[in-house]
Amino acid sequence: MSDGIYWIGAEVHTEDLFEGIWPIPEGVALNAYAIKGDKIAIIELVREWGGAALTFMKNLKSIDIDPKDVDYIILNHLEPDHTGFFYMFRSLAPNAKVVTTEKGAALVEGFYGITDNIKIVKTGDSIDLGKGKVLNFVEIPNVHWPETQVTYESNSGILFSSDAFGSYGIHKGSIFDDEQPEAIKPYWEEETLRYYANIVAKFSSSVLSAIEKLADVDIKMIAPAHGLIWRGNPKAIINKYIRYANYSKELQEPEITVVWGSMYGNTETMLNAILKGASEQEIPIHVHQVPNEDMSFILADVFKSAGLIIGCPTYEYGMFPPMRYVLEILNEKLTRFKKVAFFGSYGWSGGALKVFNELSEKMKWDIEEPLLFKGYPSKEELQKGEELGRIIAKKVKEIPSKIKNEEY
Ligand SMILES: Cc1cc2nc3c(=O)[nH]c(=O)nc-3n(C[C@H](O)[C@H](O)[C@H](O)COP(=O)(O)O)c2cc1C
Ligand SMILES: [Fe+2]
Numbered sequence: 001m002s003d004g005i006y007w008i009g010a011e012v013h014t015e016d017l018f019e020g021i022w023p024i025p026e027g028v029a030l031n032a033y034a035i036k037g038d039k040i041a042i043i044e045l046v047r048e049w050g051g052a053a054l055t056f057m058k059n060l061k062s063i064d065i066d067p068k069d070v071d072y073i074i075l076n077h078l079e080p081d082h083t084g085f086f087y088m089f090r091s092l093a094p095n096a097k098v099v100t101t102e103k104g105a106a107l108v109e110g111f112y113g114i115t116d117n118i119k120i121v122k123t124g125d126s127i128d129l130g131k132g133k134v135l136n137f138v139e140i141p142n143v144h145w146p147e148t149q150v151t152y153e154s155n156s157g158i159l160f161s162s163d164a165f166g167s168y169g170i171h172k173g174s175i176f177d178d179e180q181p182e183a184i185k186p187y188w189e190e191e192t193l194r195y196y197a198n199i200v201a202k203f204s205s206s207v208l209s210a211i212e213k214l215a216d217v218d219i220k221m222i223a224p225a226h227g228l229i230w231r232g233n234p235k236a237i238i239n240k241y242i243r244y245a246n247y248s249k250e251l252q253e254p255e256i257t258v259v260w261g262s263m264y265g266n267t268e269t270m271l272n273a274i275l276k277g278a279s280e281q282e283i284p285i286h287v288h289q290v291p292n293e294d295m296s297f298i299l300a301d302v303f304k305s306a307g308l309i310i311g312c313p314t315y316e317y318g319m320f321p322p323m324r325y326v327l328e329i330l331n332e333k334l335t336r337f338k339k340v341a342f343f344g345s346y347g348w349s350g351g352a353l354k355v356f357n358e359l360s361e362k363m364k365w366d367i368e369e370p371l372l373f374k375g376y377p378s379k380e381e382l383q384k385g386e387e388l389g390r391i392i393a394k395k396v397k398e399i400p401s402k403i404k405n406e407e408y
């Protein structure tokens with residue numbers, strides 16, 4: 001990456017879900033780094049996952065680092081995707097001092113039972129590795145956990161940013177942004193947004209504070225713990241993260257996401273009418289059926305879309321259960337300030353709307369008059385559906401897009 005600074009991470013292909021919830025069909029990179037001054041530091045480790053620990057060890061060997069000679073293990077963030085291999089690696093690197101924040105040290109003890117040979121650092125502290133290499137630490141709490149910090153190497157200008165500025169997806173050929181072919185850029189946009197919506201969205205205000213805190217740092221390269229290494233244009237990923245963080249506020253894209261479920265097709269019939277009305281405005285519409293499609297992908301589309309249309313039937317005096325789950329996650333992940341419509345079929349007395357009202361209470365959504373109908377929708381009801389789709393699409397279309405030309 002730079003003189004004496006190396007990527008020693010692993011590309012993980014696995015059927016496992018990330019954090020036990022989120023599918024990663026494109027895999028995920030666990031980025032780890034080694035810095036050779038007079039002293040040797042390792043920044044982030046890996047998890048024993050799909051062969052990652054072995055790859056990490058082989059990468060160390062390939063740059064002639066014997067674990068016994070490692071002086072520092074910098075743990076910016078203690079989540080086990082980066083530290084799962086720590087317990088074992090420490091026995092291979094007994095001379096290494098573990099460098100982390102005070103809250104990080106408590107997690108080292110909690111997860112790995114280790115309390116000795118730990119150096120606690122805080123914002124403003126630094127470690128001189130010799131040969132001009134100096135590590136500087138800045139705490140960025142709650143991006144992603146409370147103990148999180150970043151490490152800035154001042155000679156190279158590389159910011160080791162932990163989960164911040166990360167992405168799902170493995171590297172397909174090169175770890176660097178400036179070596180990505182044009183055709184792969186939509187892949188990275190999709191995987192970065194989905195990672196943000198799934199993992200980081202809840203902490204959007206902390207993301208913006210962290211970016212502000214780092215404003216005076218002369219960042220020449222951003223090396224996150226997942227995803228691309230931003231060497232050519234580090235500003236691009238900062239701008240992406242600012243854009244994503246603002247999706248939690250009122251600044252979203254002129255797009256609509258429709259999430260629907262239906263047991264016997266009555267709600268689905270209305271869905272088609274709504275889509276007909278909405279599609280007239282020629283804005284992007286993302287349609288997801290539950291429970292067939294995974295929440296990870298639904299969340300990414302809902303998160304960026306200014307328009308949201310939810311359709312589901314009444315089920316046992318309440319809401320179709322998979323939609324209840326969707327709404328609970330949307331609430332947790334701060335999908336706020338959207339133009340929203342709700343529709344669905346019921347058999348006799350209904351009940352889905354009551355649950356919708358309860359679950360959407362904190363969302364700050366601008367909700368149209370709900371469209372509820374008994375059994376199969378009538379011609380008049382279908383016309384109302386078309387109109388409802390049209391209303392949402394017209395409102396959404398007026399919103400300017402935030403996607404700038406973020407070149408990389
Ligand atoms: C398991 C089950 C539970 C239901 N519970 C209710 C209910 O509590 N109240 C009600 O009004 N309708 C209830 N219904 C009727 C459905 O809401 C109704 O059939 C509706 O038209 C289904 O819409 P769909 O075709 O989009 O699945 C229930 C239906 C099923 C299959
Ligand atoms: Fe994390």
Ligand SMILES: [Fe+2]
Nearest residue numbers: 079081163225
């Ligand atoms: Fe992570």
